[in-house]
Amino acid sequence: MSAAKTYTYKEVAEANGYVIINDKVYDVSEFVNEHPGGDEIIMEFFGKDCTQEFEDIGHSPDAMKTLAKLYKGDVDTTSEKVVIEKEETTENTQQKPDFTKIAVLIVAVAVFLYLKSQKA
Numbered sequence: 001m002s003a004a005k006t007y008t009y010k011e012v013a014e015a016n017g018y019v020i021i022n023d024k025v026y027d028v029s030e031f032v033n034e035h036p037g038g039d040e041i042i043m044e045f046f047g048k049d050c051t052q053e054f055e056d057i058g059h060s061p062d063a064m065k066t067l068a069k070l071y072k073g074d075v076d077t078t079s080e081k082v083v084i085e086k087e088e089t090t091e092n093t094q095q096k097p098d099f100t101k102i103a104v105l106i107v108a109v110a111v112f113l114y115l116k117s118q119k120a
């Protein structure tokens with residue numbers, strides 16, 4: 001096999017649909033559509049390292065074969081790491097608890113209970 005190309009973390013981050021698993025670079029841009037685990041789960045890792053996640057799932061030997069076919073080269077582990085900002089999605093914003101809304105709700109319930117107790 002010819003010498004593998006090396007990619008810096010920046011090049012992987014800027015490519016369209018590359019991921020890193022065990023310091024190897026894979027082009028999953030086409031594969032995402034066929035991924036049995038769904039496309040979004042991989043798209044989240046575009047440009048990033050998903051070694052942990054890939055291994056945690058316990059992918060089959062078949063999955064390893066598929067992965068081998070998508071191999072592009074090795075990552076230059078001495079290159080500067082890049083942090084990819086995650087785009088704000090509705091899912092993200094919903095995860096943050098909205099303390100104002102919660103406070104208003106608590107006050108409303110308190111007022112309701114107070115008024116109810118006054119009537120009795």
Ligand code: HEM
Nearest residue numbers: 019028036037041042050053054057059060062063066067
């Ligand atoms: C990037 C290369 C990847 C390849 C080539 C790949 C390949 C596959 C294949 C072939 C399967 C079918 C089951 C099996 O054979 O093990 C599968 C299932 C699955 N994969 Fe991946 N996968 C990749 C990345 C990921 C990542 C990064 C995640 C999670 C963050 C993930 C999550 C899953 C899940 C949850 C399933 C199970 C789906 C189900 O059984 O309902 N995969 N993957």
